[in-house]
Each structure stands twice: as C-alpha cells, then as structure tokens.
Amino acid sequence: MIRTIVKDVLFLEQKSELATKEDIEVINDLIDTLNANLDHCVGLAANMIGVKKRILVFSVGNIIVPMVNPVIIKKENPYETEESCLSLMGSRKTKRYEKIEVEYLDKNFKKHKQIFTGFTAQIIQHEVDHFEGIII
Numbered sequence: 001m002i003r004t005i006v007k008d009v010l011f012l013e014q015k016s017e018l019a020t021k022e023d024i025e026v027i028n029d030l031i032d033t034l035n036a037n038l039d040h041c042v043g044l045a046a047n048m049i050g051v052k053k054r055i056l057v058f059s060v061g062n063i064i065v066p067m068v069n070p071v072i073i074k075k076e077n078p079y080e081t082e083e084s085c086l087s088l089m090g091s092r093k094t095k096r097y098e099k100i101e102v103e104y105l106d107k108n109f110k111k112h113k114q115i116f117t118g119f120t121a122q123i124i125q126h127e128v129d130h131f132e133g134i135i136i
C-alpha cells in the first residue's frame with residue numbers, strides 16, 4: 001500500500017526500534033511507496049511512512065532493495081556532499097563514506113554482509129541516519 005510521507009520533524013527525530021517478522025507489511029508498504037515516488041526519490045526509511053522500525057528500501061535502477069535492521073560495520077573514505085530528503089524542503093551538506101560494509105536481513109530475514117560503494121552506499125547511510133532520528 002502506498003503510504004503518505006511523514007514530514008513532522010518531531011516524529012522523525014525519534015529513534016527507531018529493531019524490526020521483527022511481524023513488520024513484513026511495512027516492507028511491502030515501503031516498496032510500494034518508493035515505487036510511487038521513484039521519479040524524485042531513491043530511498044526511504046520506515047519512519048518516513050510513520051513506522052519507527054529499522055527498515056529501509058533503496059532503488060538500484062528499477063530494482064528496489066529492502067534491508068531489515070541494517071548496521072554499518074565499516075566506513076572508508078569520507079567526503080562532503082549535499083543531499084535532499086522527501087521529508088524536507090531543499091538540500092543540506094553532509095559527510096558520507098565512499099565505501100561501507102553493512103550487515104542486514106533481507107525480506108525473508110536471512111542475514112547478509114555486503115560491501116556497498118558510491119551512490120548506493122550514500123543512500124544507505126542517509127536512511128540509516130533516519131533510524132537514529134538524524135535528518136541529514
């Protein structure tokens with residue numbers, strides 16, 4: 001189901017909790033909502049659709065990848081960049097890392113450990129910040 005994007009900063013500044021198998025619908029809603037916003041959005045965290053759980057989705061071309069309870073376990077090569085967010089107006093400067101290693105569960109709650117670089121790594125870092133209540 002396509003959900004409305006939350007823009008309430010006080011809500012978005014709250015931390016998210018670990019997701020469980022009962023949150024499977026949240027994953028589906030995130031995929032549907034990102035699909036509906038793909039022309040101007042590359043990733044979503046669950047709190048952006050009003051659910052304070054550690055679930056994110058991001059797009060790679062036309063494919064949407066969900067991650068449940070992702071943790072960034074390694075960061076390399078910091079750089080300065082500028083980002084925008086569907087929950088905010090305009091763009092802001094931020095520091096990201098060119099290469100990250102992430103531990104996460106897939107949609108079936110199977111564990112993965114994977115290295116991401118460049119733009120995909122940037123999206124994941126942005127969405128993981130949302131879990132901590134950080135909006136860029």
Ligand SMILES: [Zn+2]
Pocket residue numbers: 084085086087126130
């Ligand atoms: Zn955002």
